[in-house]
Amino acid sequence: MPYIPHDAEETAAMLAAVGVSSLDALFDEIPSSLQVHDMALPEGLSERVLRRELEGRAQSNTPLLCFAGGGAYAHHIPAIVWEIAARGEFYSAYTPYQPEASQGTLQVLYEYQSFITRLTGLEVSNASLYDGASGLAEACLMALRIQGSEKSILVPENLLPSWRKVLDTVLVMQQIRLIPVPYDARTGLLQLPAEAGDAAALIVPQINAFGLLERVDSLTDWAHAHGLLSIAVVNPLALAMLKAPGDWGEQGADIAVGEGQPMGIPLTGGGPYFGFLACRKAYVRQLPGRLVAKTLDARGREGYCLTLQAREQHIRRGKATSNICTNQGLMVTAATIHMATLGSHGLQETAHICHTRAQQLRECLQELPGVSFPHAGPFFHEWVLRLPVSAVKVRDALLGHGLLAGIPLQEWHMGEAGDLLVCATELLEESDLLTYRDALRSVLEAQ
Amino acid sequence: MPYIPHDAEETAAMLAAVGVSSLDALFDEIPSSLQVHDMALPEGLSERVLRRELEGRAQSNTPLLCFAGGGAYAHHIPAIVWEIAARGEFYSAYTPYQPEASQGTLQVLYEYQSFITRLTGLEVSNASLYDGASGLAEACLMALRIQGSEKSILVPENLLPSWRKVLDTVLVMQQIRLIPVPYDARTGLLQLPAEAGDAAALIVPQINAFGLLERVDSLTDWAHAHGLLSIAVVNPLALAMLKAPGDWGEQGADIAVGEGQPMGIPLTGGGPYFGFLACRKAYVRQLPGRLVAKTLDARGREGYCLTLQAREQHIRRGKATSNICTNQGLMVTAATIHMATLGSHGLQETAHICHTRAQQLRECLQELPGVSFPHAGPFFHEWVLRLPVSAVKVRDALLGHGLLAGIPLQEWHMGEAGDLLVCATELLEESDLLTYRDALRSVLEAQ
Amino acid sequence: RENNRQNAVTDSIFDHDHALPAPESPGDIPAELLRKTPLNLPNASELDVLRHYTRLSQKNFSIDTQFYPLGSCTMKYNPRIAHAMASLPGFARLHPETPAPAMQGLLQVLWELQEWLAAATGMAAVSLTPAAGAQGELAGVAMIRAYHHARGDTARHKMLIPTAAHGTNPASAQMAGFEVIEIPNLPDGDLDMEALDAHLGPDVAGIMLTNPSTLGVFERRIAEIARHVHAAGGLLYYDGANLNAILGRVQPGQMGFDVMHLNLHKTFATPHGGGGPGAGAVAVQERLKPFLPLPTVTKGESGALRWMTAEDAPRSIGQLSAHGGNIGVLLRAHAYIRRLGRVGVSRVSAYAALNANYLLKELQKLGYQAAFPERRASHEFILSVSDLQQATGIRALDVAKRLLDFGIHAPTIYFPQLVPECLLIEPTETESQATLDRFIAVMAQIREEALAHPELLREAPHHLPVGRLDEALAARKLDVAAALS
Amino acid sequence: RENNRQNAVTDSIFDHDHALPAPESPGDIPAELLRKTPLNLPNASELDVLRHYTRLSQKNFSIDTQFYPLGSCTMKYNPRIAHAMASLPGFARLHPETPAPAMQGLLQVLWELQEWLAAATGMAAVSLTPAAGAQGELAGVAMIRAYHHARGDTARHKMLIPTAAHGTNPASAQMAGFEVIEIPNLPDGDLDMEALDAHLGPDVAGIMLTNPSTLGVFERRIAEIARHVHAAGGLLYYDGANLNAILGRVQPGQMGFDVMHLNLHKTFATPHGGGGPGAGAVAVQERLKPFLPLPTVTKGESGALRWMTAEDAPRSIGQLSAHGGNIGVLLRAHAYIRRLGRVGVSRVSAYAALNANYLLKELQKLGYQAAFPERRASHEFILSVSDLQQATGIRALDVAKRLLDFGIHAPTIYFPQLVPECLLIEPTETESQATLDRFIAVMAQIREEALAHPELLREAPHHLPVGRLDEALAARKLDVAAALS
Structure with missing residues (x-):
């Protein structure tokens, strides 16, 4: 019996100890009318056959050289990261409710929080949320709680559309209005909002959906001047190169949130990733999710435990700062090891290579007839390429060349039909850029 | 600097503490004429680029469905086996010279020894040798030490030729003669030797190089009747089905040796594998290699340590039972976990499936015109297929069908040009047998 | 003191920093968008990182290393x-x-x-x-x-x-x-x-x-x-x-x-x-x-x-x-x-129930009080140690912490809130009778200790990297990120 | 006693056996070639196997978890x-x-x-x-x-x-x-x-x-x-x-x-x-x-x-x-x-020598005696504790066992045999100064202990799963395989 150890003798002895005659008798309090005895499930497989079947499925996904980003990025993950994160002691542990028996997980989370505060330049980080997009929804709810009576959020129209969709799902349930902030079609950059209205916060996406860098100082200052909080949406790898939210404008952003996937998390078709969320210390009691603190035991030894649990659903129930319980612990473990493996030096170097590759690729493609770049930049590692034909068709044709060429903005209902959002990371060598150029040229010529 | 932690400041401080001015100065006792400053090695690669290069190399090896055996077998390895064996605590530990700090490895080895004694039906097992073939050489040397004055070994001509080659290398250095024992060309089975001469032992291969099962009882009894030791050469998986060496003949074999690879070790082009070696307890002081025993500490707690180290080279130097020092610890760790995961039940079931698949495949192929089976059997999971054309050519042609069809005996200088040694294991599903049949049919038709 | 020495191992990742140069700033991004505060993550060697986190992992209880009968959490084997x-x-x-x-x-x-x-x-x-x-x-x-x-x-x-x-x-x-x-x-x-x-x-x-x-x-x-x-x-x-x-x-x-x-x-x-x-x-x-x-x-x-x-x-x-x-x-x-397939999936609840009901019966024999003694356990069950609390002041928390000393994770405690001093115990179907029997033996010993040497429980855990942690201090100090050194 | 309780965990794989049927014998193989003595390997659940060997692994010292300055063995980082x-x-x-x-x-x-x-x-x-x-x-x-x-x-x-x-x-x-x-x-x-x-x-x-x-x-x-x-x-x-x-x-x-x-x-x-x-x-x-x-x-x-x-x-x-x-x-x-490449390979010996010579100098400052005080250390060096043996009876073996208590693997001892009471110490190039400094501090403490409390060394190790094992008993009893139960 896979994963069930009992042999017949053991089962019989245990049933006898319980005082029942059969396994079925253990369910004698359940009305028999409710009991089923079959389900439309497949036959079980030996591990051997299971492996073969799933390896076949995995191999049937086309391996592609990745030039797509849009919120999920192909990066190198050092071999030690998952080697350690997948150790049974991390992999198969529960949430650290018994801190004395969970110091490993707790110290990892404390170090993670420390790393995130240093990346974002803010004082407090929680121990993760589901992903960047749902993290942004939580950040908005947090801003609304801090602000008190306000009832809306200023949402940029050049925020990643998948993130906007999550705000539509989560915030609208609570009658929060999302007020769009338009961008300049020519530059791709946000315009300062016309008015603050009853908004609690302005979302400032650095990087925006076109891969462009926003003028975060003036946006943050505008928010503060109008009594709004500034919620920074940031890419953690880019923060190795770009100004930390805590340094934005005169006072710094109030909350920073982002998708943690670039920090050691495999792409896996879209998840599991993790959302990170940092804020000023003054707002810690409005923070959703777990928080780990350093403390002492009776003998004065340092240790770690969950803290401020009165914010959370298992204590506060309906009055909690969020319903989140299980979060993305293992992803955060991997991300912590990833960040520690790279260090400042490695993160800066990786950010630098990504940026350089994106520059090089842009230069490579300039020579192709009919293509252009609608935005002047600056950018980190992603930008929009404007093709003379449908970007969807070009993307699909390049699959045959082993390339995932980017994301057609049309699929996001943004930009023009020829717009392709293209990303370059350190996984690409210079020769790959030429491969891309040549393949694109041949596809364009064939159109 | 990959894997070297020192930064410039640290290096300077440490040099100052040593009292030298540079790293070069640390080598001031070495005549400068001997010092080199360059080597023809390639440039270093980042882990990222290294991974890509080696993944490319790995992928350029053609993936093949495996019907080859001949001493190395494609088996399913449960996922937990290497997951645990590769844990840093096993992977990066040294030989357990400090037993108190190595109880993990030591207990694993004790359990391994226990499993091997149960598989072989003998009382003592060492903690591994390099591989089966070199293990057989050690077994022969051991037999010679036990017997005293004898100077030769009776070696079957249907022993795997690669094993024979190792005996040629190792035994001949010590002026040991290898006396061939012929087999019956019709049955493929060993004939009883004509005389014992000055032989110390008779090697009894169960399974022989044709995949056939020998009459081990009569061979063992013949050896004992002539004052020889009987050295059993066995496949550990087959022992789940076949008679244990300890039960061979009237008194049982004296020494059993084999290739451990079928117990959870990946094929990896030929190694690392491990050799196992078991014997009667009376011969333990002639055993080569490490041996682990259970003992007690001062407080009466059970623990494990290396024992009878006076047999070994680090104590006994030139008088040791062998020069072996480093053996195949990690392979044995994996094999122990493999055997524990399968248990008697799983090993018996696996052996059973292997045998059944080999039967089924033989039946499948019977219908092909021109093919035959030179030997009547019985077999475990491997037998000779006689083709009407060159087995080398057929094998090469079947590579194009994604099949490693077997081993042409001609490459071993055995059998006829059309003879192909074919093996079936539990990794093959019934549909794979039909694939093999159909591909072979089409290759034969094209010849 | 002996123990302290043993544990005086460098154990913060921030102790493994090395000074390494940062790359040059890119010329095409305006300076006001570039990082101002230096990024201050430690630059540790790969070995130090591996060793640090491997050692941390060993400080965790987990299914792979301990019985983990945490009620309501279904801590069963996660197949590799x-x-x-x-x-x-x-x-x-x-x-x-x-x-x-x-x-x-x-x-x-x-x-x-x-x-x-x-x-x-x-x-x-x-x-x-x-x-x-x-x-x-x-x-x-x-x-x-x-x-x-x-x-x-x-x-x-x-x-x-x-x-x-x-x-x-x-x-x-x-x-x-x-x-x-x-x-x-x-x-x-x-x-x-x-x-x-x-x-x-x-x-x-x-x-x-x-x-x-x-x-x-x-x-x-x-x-x-x-x-x-x-x-x-x-x-x-x-x-x-x-x-x-x-x-x-x-x-x-x-x-x-x-x-x-x-x-x-x-x-x-x-x-x-x-x-x-x-x-x-x-x-x-x-x-x-x-x-x-x-x-x-x-x-x-x-x-x-x-x-x-x-x-x-x-x-x-x-x-x-x-x-x-x-x-x-x-x-x-x-x-x-x-x-598992159709048949294997069906067996899950049967053996989860068997393990839970077996534990419940055996623990009741030791004197532990079931919250619903007349009812069949499902895959989990509730004990209350109110009787121990009245006799010796020992609380569910103390029993939980003492269990950790024996290499067993504590059950869920104080949930559901309506049963006082409760332990919610869920063994799951993937544990063998041998493991359950050892748990029963430990629970027997703990019950004896609670009556004879309650301080053993009140001061537990004794054998873990840290003793009972001061959670009030944690909330008061609120040290939630390492300070820049 | 407390420790014994904690360790009273089922820890033999032979304790995890379950009775499972064997398949039928194949008809095409003569009975005299088939297995006669039943195969008696334990049939344990996958979880029990995983847990048993994972827990065993935790009883090992290894490079991934400890400093391991075992002379002549070059215990450097094994890149993952x-x-x-x-x-x-x-x-x-x-x-x-x-x-x-x-x-x-x-x-x-x-x-x-x-x-x-x-x-x-x-x-x-x-x-x-x-x-x-x-x-x-x-x-x-x-x-x-x-x-x-x-x-x-x-x-x-x-x-x-x-x-x-x-x-x-x-x-x-x-x-x-x-x-x-x-x-x-x-x-x-x-x-x-x-x-x-x-x-x-x-x-x-x-x-x-x-x-x-x-x-x-x-x-x-x-x-x-x-x-x-x-x-x-x-x-x-x-x-x-x-x-x-x-x-x-x-x-x-x-x-x-x-x-x-x-x-x-x-x-x-x-x-x-x-x-x-x-x-x-x-x-x-x-x-x-x-x-x-x-x-x-x-x-x-x-x-x-x-x-x-x-x-x-x-x-x-x-x-x-x-x-x-x-x-x-x-x-x-x-x-x-x-x-590593050409440059990286060349750095290996330089930093291996730096670490060895640094340790040698610092340990000499503590009073440890170098076997060849006039010579430059290579990647390793020999200390002799003959002076301690004469002063207190403490031997190289005692120093080695005491080091284990601090989570540091012992150096090679009694090799080469011509230096009495010797420790052969090889730090390798992959250890950082912080690790070496901790080793030096521990060696300082051990030297003090040897002089003031030699029994601490003689009875070491104190903090490992077992104390010093009786190797003579092991050779005498020669229990090298679990008996059939």
Whole structure:
């Protein structure tokens, strides 16, 4: 019996100890009318056959050289990261409710929080949320709680559309209005909002959906001047190169949130990733999710435990700062090891290579007839390429060349039909850029 | 600097503490004429680029469905086996010279020894040798030490030729003669030797190089009747089905040796594998290699340590039972976990499936015109297929069908040009047998 | 002192810093957008990183190293083959924006999982996207809301929830904009039907239940409850946290539930990872299908699979995360179900119940008090140590901490809150009798110690890297990030 | 007592047995060939197996968890990327009988490694097949023998070996049929040239040396030794155990050695695995090339790679194992060299020497006595605690056991045998100053303890799963396999 150890003798002895005659008798309090005895499930497989079947499925996904980003990025993950994160002691542990028996997980989370505060330049980080997009929804709810009576959020129209969709799902349930902030079609950059209205916060996406860098100082200052909080949406790898939210404008952003996937998390078709969320210390009691603190035991030894649990659903129930319980612990473990493996030096170097590759690729493609770049930049590692034909068709044709060429903005209902959002990371060598150029040229010529 | 932690400041401080001015100065006792400053090695690669290069190399090896055996077998390895064996605590530990700090490895080895004694039906097992073939050489040397004055070994001509080659290398250095024992060309089975001469032992291969099962009882009894030791050469998986060496003949074999690879070790082009070696307890002081025993500490707690180290080279130097020092610890760790995961039940079931698949495949192929089976059997999971054309050519042609069809005996200088040694294991599903049949049919038709 | 010495190992990652130069600033990005405060993460050697985190891992209890009978959490064996399969490069390297034709292998796995979960729960359709149980609950109650609104019924603003429910239930209902009404339980553990009936009415959107309940017993009148709620126009939400108790034996769909979530990281053996990621797939009856969160996987006429979008499902409650959910977790759940198959899945609840009832009986023999002695245990059960508290002052917390000393993780304590000094014990089906017997022996010893040497319990744990931690100090100091040195 | 309780965990795999039926016997195999004694391996659940061996692993010291300054063993960091690469299915699933055209990827890796090891050692050619250092030694001395015999010189039956050499040297020479002659060292650590010269003659096949020697110092007159041995018609064998000390700085080929082995599991960072597998590649000067063990990888005219056989190399000493050696280990060594590159490989010895000399100086400051205080340390050095033994009776063994209490693996002790009460300490280049400083602090404390509380050392270790084990009892009882229950 896979994963069930009992042999017949053991089962019989245990049933006898319980005082029942059969396994079925253990369910004698359940009305028999409710009991089923079959389900439309497949036959079980030996591990051997299971492996073969799933390896076949995995191999049937086309391996592609990745030039797509849009919120999920192909990066190198050092071999030690998952080697350690997948150790049974991390992999198969529960949430650290018994801190004395969970110091490993707790110290990892404390170090993670420390790393995130240093990346974002803010004082407090929680121990993760589901992903960047749902993290942004939580950040908005947090801003609304801090602000008190306000009832809306200023949402940029050049925020990643998948993130906007999550705000539509989560915030609208609570009658929060999302007020769009338009961008300049020519530059791709946000315009300062016309008015603050009853908004609690302005979302400032650095990087925006076109891969462009926003003028975060003036946006943050505008928010503060109008009594709004500034919620920074940031890419953690880019923060190795770009100004930390805590340094934005005169006072710094109030909350920073982002998708943690670039920090050691495999792409896996879209998840599991993790959302990170940092804020000023003054707002810690409005923070959703777990928080780990350093403390002492009776003998004065340092240790770690969950803290401020009165914010959370298992204590506060309906009055909690969020319903989140299980979060993305293992992803955060991997991300912590990833960040520690790279260090400042490695993160800066990786950010630098990504940026350089994106520059090089842009230069490579300039020579192709009919293509252009609608935005002047600056950018980190992603930008929009404007093709003379449908970007969807070009993307699909390049699959045959082993390339995932980017994301057609049309699929996001943004930009023009020829717009392709293209990303370059350190996984690409210079020769790959030429491969891309040549393949694109041949596809364009064939159109 | 990959894997070297020192930064410039640290290096300077440490040099100052040593009292030298540079790293070069640390080598001031070495005549400068001997010092080199360059080597023809390639440039270093980042882990990222290294991974890509080696993944490319790995992928350029053609993936093949495996019907080859001949001493190395494609088996399913449960996922937990290497997951645990590769844990840093096993992977990066040294030989357990400090037993108190190595109880993990030591207990694993004790359990391994226990499993091997149960598989072989003998009382003592060492903690591994390099591989089966070199293990057989050690077994022969051991037999010679036990017997005293004898100077030769009776070696079957249907022993795997690669094993024979190792005996040629190792035994001949010590002026040991290898006396061939012929087999019956019709049955493929060993004939009883004509005389014992000055032989110390008779090697009894169960399974022989044709995949056939020998009459081990009569061979063992013949050896004992002539004052020889009987050295059993066995496949550990087959022992789940076949008679244990300890039960061979009237008194049982004296020494059993084999290739451990079928117990959870990946094929990896030929190694690392491990050799196992078991014997009667009376011969333990002639055993080569490490041996682990259970003992007690001062407080009466059970623990494990290396024992009878006076047999070994680090104590006994030139008088040791062998020069072996480093053996195949990690392979044995994996094999122990493999055997524990399968248990008697799983090993018996696996052996059973292997045998059944080999039967089924033989039946499948019977219908092909021109093919035959030179030997009547019985077999475990491997037998000779006689083709009407060159087995080398057929094998090469079947590579194009994604099949490693077997081993042409001609490459071993055995059998006829059309003879192909074919093996079936539990990794093959019934549909794979039909694939093999159909591909072979089409290759034969094209010849 | 001896122990302190042993532990005086460098053990903060911040102790492993080395000074390494940063690359030059890029010329094409305006200076005011570039990093100003130096990035101050430690630059440690790879060996120091590996050693630090490997050693930290050894400070954790986990299923792989300890018996972990944490009630309500279903800490069963997480098969390693599932991890290996989810880590295959063919899955792990797939970008979420890969067009469907290039990811049919993944979509097929997800499509099958949708089908299998529907079959296992007796529901009509499944969305796999919720990232955890709580997000599944939010999706579920949002669907209830959407269903009522779609029918023009906008008055149903109340959600009924038993007092003993998991905290996420009221939190999720609240987050979806509902007012929460608590319904008490009777002394025998069943729901108070009178209280329920008193609250039912045109302002009630539905009720959130788990069955067996958090009291470790099966709600026997579930069919009656369903009839009453449905008659009042409400819907029934099933909290899948306790699904392991009835898997393959009773289906939420058949009990009358309209919508539910499944905790794949409990019932379907995906790892808990020290706090996630989970996966909280939602399953619904036919009438709620249009409202399922996106994206789900659908099969076209050609048999090709693709993601469904808002164009396909305009009444969907929408997206809960940027992509398709915790796909790596879903891959693991798929592998688990495929490995067990129809028969294996059915055995889960039988042996979970056997282990729980065996433990309950044996612990009662030792003198431990069952909260519901007249009832059959489900996959878990509640003991109360109020008797020990009265005799010696020993509390559930003390028993829990003392268990840690024996290399056994503590049960859930002080939940459900309505049983004083309670221990909620869930052994799961993957533990052998030998492990249970050792737990029983340890519990016997602890009971003796509680009576003879209560200080042994009050000062526990004695043998872990740290003793009982000062949680009040933690909240007061609030040291939640390492200070810059 | 408390500790005993904590450890009273079921911890034998034989405690996890379950009764499961065996399959039927096959009908086509005669009964007398089938198993008679029932196979009695435990049938444990997968969780119990995983938990048992995971817990066992935690009882080991290892590089990944502890500083491991075991002299002569080069316990450096084993990069995890090398393990990942060697485990790729494209390598791991290759059957050894795969025809060369279908395994060019693997052959290319091996071919490059042959070239690189030749370049790193200054030798002409390499065979990768020896499975470990001792098998490399055997191959090496067998090649020396074959070389002399091929020239018709069959009188050379003696092998010279320094008294302080690794035990494998004489054992391997013996196994190859040589008579072993020991050559002493001078008080300054260098070889006694007079003794050497006295033994050189027409019956001497060669000499086996490692340089730096096992005394942790560089043999300064190596060029002179080589001249003398060569003049007498002998060959020089280099034992690669200490190659880490000079990697990228001095080449055995340039020192005059004719043949050598490399311990890839030391110098080239492949893991030691609790006792192997290693890899003991042999490298030779041009004149010994025909004798290299088989198979090696050769490049054909077309650039295609293939294995060499006895047909290609009729004078080869032959095969040492059934296939091409420990290929998985070779893959790891290849990845390591490719990662470090020319510059990185050269840095190895520099930082290994820096760490060793730093430790030596700092430990001397604490009062520890260097065996060769006037000499520069190589990658390792010897301390003697004879002074402590005289003062308090404390022996090297006691210091070693006490170190374990602090989470530091003991150095090699009582080797080389000619320095009394010695500790042979090799930190390797992959340890940071912080780790070395902690070791120094612990050694300071141990020295204080030895003088003030010697019983703390004599009874050590105190904090490990077991205390000092009774090795005499082990040999007497000889319980080397679990009895059938």
